[in-house]
Every structure is written in structure tokens, then in C-alpha cells.
Amino acid sequence: MDTQLLLAHIRQFIELTEEEVEFLEGVLIARPFKPGELIVRSGEPARHLGFVNAGHTVTYYTDPQGDDHVIRFAAPGWWTGDTHSLGLTPVTPFTTKGLGDGELLLLPRLAHQHLLERYLKFERYFRQLFQTALVRQQLRFVENHSVPAVQRYLNFQAAFPGMEPYLPQKYVASYLGITPEFLSKVRRGLALPPP
Amino acid sequence: MDTQLLLAHIRQFIELTEEEVEFLEGVLIARPFKPGELIVRSGEPARHLGFVNAGHTVTYYTDPQGDDHVIRFAAPGWWTGDTHSLGLTPVTPFTTKGLGDGELLLLPRLAHQHLLERYLKFERYFRQLFQTALVRQQLRFVENHSVPAVQRYLNFQAAFPGMEPYLPQKYVASYLGITPEFLSKVRRGLALPPP
């Protein structure tokens, strides 16, 4: 199991001892995935947080009408977006799906709890993770009410350079908070603005 | 200084020793506020996280065009929404304003850092705070693209019962992601649906 990416990520925030690394590697589960494979399903009780080792993933919420709403994409070196999986409630309303081939490191919810109890230091790591994610999410929320869709699409491309080729457009549309049809028109408008 | 509300809030998540309580009370700053008073201003370097002891507050982001976008309201017993204040960057784009008379307990950014270094346990408290706030924010984000404004308004009333009388409508509108004019029309529509 290759934990290099994850360890490097953690070490950006806290220092790690041998013992901590070993504990961590003992509870992580390597989980390869294939294109379109559902890794964490909405409505399932077995939950874990995923760290992307290779490939890309999308995490989305399925609303009561059955429509999917993308919470976040993840590339190698990122955690997937299903923070709900770590919470107290038995089932998550989020689904995480593989895009293309790749591999995830799964941190089961219980292992996460044991990790935090045993090595309090990890609280700091996750605190910082959630804190920055929260601020980003707040700003993204504001953006969706103050910036038109075309600009949001351009901002998205600037924020995640090189990532778009791996993502189905319907998910990009959902991430931007618009319909796939409208994103198609937005793209057409950007492609031929001169006439 | 009355720290009862805050201590009770913290004790929902972690246990506190005498020493920790004393340290905390030593760094907190009681800050009464008057109607409309700006407590933490957008663009200012001096930053702190606020806990509401009495009254209500609103925290909003001011975009480049000068429009305000409400991130969150706070009632007694809640933290205000300016989590950005705890981050690394020198200035916050968020403003926190008093609604009516009230009092805030301010936790300065540096004191927050000392608190976390000295008593690692508080990392757990804030981790849980941010984690739940993040999930709520994610769900609120989705709601804004899957639910029409009228329903969002009703959801808002259900989620914060009894709070609306304290809040100017223009801020409620901003919280819902609509214009004040449109909220006015939404309310009129709800008031007289029979004809």
C-alpha cells in the first residue's frame, strides 16, 4: 500500500512519529476503483473517508427527487468530499464515485475515531482540514449568488487547471449549479464569441 | 464576565478542568454591542472569533461590487460565522454586525492559537465544530440549487424558529440568496394564497 501522498499531506500540518505512521497504515484500506464505480453509496451505513491515491472521484448529494448535486471533485492527493461519513448519523446522503481508473485509501469511521482518541494530535490535522474546507465552501456559496454562470465556469477552470478532461460535463454542470443543457450553451458561447 | 453559555457549549464536546476554564476566561474579551454596530470589519487585520452571549448577530461577505452576502446569523449560545478570522491570511473578507443590543465573547486569533497549543484537547472541540458546520454548509449549498425560493424561505423559518423578528428582511433575503425585492413578493404570495 502506497501511503506516500497521504503522509506528505498530513505532514504539511503536523509531524508524525514512526508509531503513528504504523498505526495509520494498519487501519487504512487500499481500494482500487474502476470508471463509474460507486465507492461509498448514499444510504449505506458502512462509512469511511477516502483519500485519492490515483485517478479522480466525484462526491454528490442525491436529493429527494433523485437529482444529483455535486459537492466536490477530488484528484490525487485530496480527500473526497464526504465529510458526512464521519458524523454520528447512521447513513450518509452522499455518494462517492470513481471517474476513470484509480485507487483510494479508505479510513473507516471507527478507525478515524480510534486514531483521534489515541493520538490527539490528529485532531489538529482534521481541524485544519475542516476549517479551510468550511471557508472555501462559504465562499463558493456566495459565488453562486453573485457571479453569473459563464464566469463561474471560467473560475472553475482556473481553480482546477487540467482537471476538466477527467470530468463528465454533467457533473461539472452540477458543480456549477446549472443544468447540463445550459452548460453546453455556455461552452458554445465561449467557443464562438466574435460573430 | 459571564461564560456560562460558552462553557456549557464546550462541555457538550469535551470535558474541562479548572485550569482550562481559567485560561479561557483569561483570554476572552467581553464585548457589548449596539444595534447596527460593526464588531469585526471586513478588511481589518485584528481578528477574533465571536461567541454570542446575548442578542443576535449577522456575518456577511462583501463582494467586489460592494454587495453583501449573509453567511450566517447567530443567536445566544452560538459562534458567529467568521471562521475565516482564524485563518492565516492577514485580513478577513467577512463582517460581523450586531442586530439589536447584545454581548459577544471575543476569542482573539492569537489566543485561539495559544489555547490549541497549550491544551490540545480544544482541537477536538473546534474540529467537531467545523466538521458539523461544513456538512451543514454543504447541504445548504445544495438546497439553493434544488429548492425554489419560496420553499427555502419556509425551510429557513422552520430551521430558525422565532429568530426572524430580530432580523432585517434584507439580510434574510441575502441569506436565502435572493434580492430583498423578491423576498417581499414571496412573502406577499404566502400571505394571500386563497384568491
Place this chain on the structure above:
DNA sequence: CGTCTATTTGAATGTACTCAAAAGCGGTGG
């Protein structure tokens, strides 16, 4: 190849916005 899903395109529609102006409300000072 044939099927299934994703994307594109177009027309009609709607939800929410902009702009403008009037009415309401609260606070302040004469």
C-alpha cells in the same frame, strides 16, 4: 453493430432580477 448514456440544439417558459418610485418606519434634532 446495436444499445445506452452523454451532449448538443432549439423553442417555449419561468423564476428571479433590475430599475424606478412610493410607502413605511425609526431615529434625531429643533
Place this chain on the structure above:
DNA sequence: CCACCGCTTTTGAGTACATTCAAATAGACG
């Protein structure tokens, strides 16, 4: 105490950004 001033809320007309519905086209997969 009341009149005035500024800000919030209401109302209306016209508009626009984005959606829904429907159908054609393009791609991916077995």
C-alpha cells in the same frame, strides 16, 4: 412632541438568465 431625514420594505413593469421539454447527434461499451 413633532417634523424631517435616511434607510428599509413594498409595488410594478420590463427584462434576463437559466430551466424544462423534446428531439437529434455523438460517444462509449459490450
